[in-house]
Amino acid sequence: MNGPNCNYNPETTVLCHSNKQVHGKGWGIKASDEHSFYGCSGCNMWFDSMSAPEEEREHYYQVAHERTQEKFKEKGLWEVVINDDSWN
Ligand SMILES: [Zn+2]
Secondary structure, three states: OOOOOOOOOHHHOEEEEOOOHHHOOEOOEOOOHHHEEEEOHHHHHHHHOOOOOHHHHHHHHHHHHHHHHHHHHHOOOOOOOOOOHHHO
16 A cells, blocks of 8 residues: 555555445445455554544555556456446
């Protein structure tokens, strides 16, 4: 994520999940991996701390989320169907 509290240590990197209810987050339930991003322990803590301004968290989430999606695609973990004709 490379957020304000980033420690830039890849060894602490985990898959972090969105806290938004619209992303499936609930009490004791994590959002799905679809709404996630790679972040180090510093970024994960910063993102989860409600003291960080919502707008700032949202901004860093969007950037980190897109970069993570790219990583998923590189690894073949994710396939985005842009034009799925089967719906027609
Ligand atoms: Zn970080």
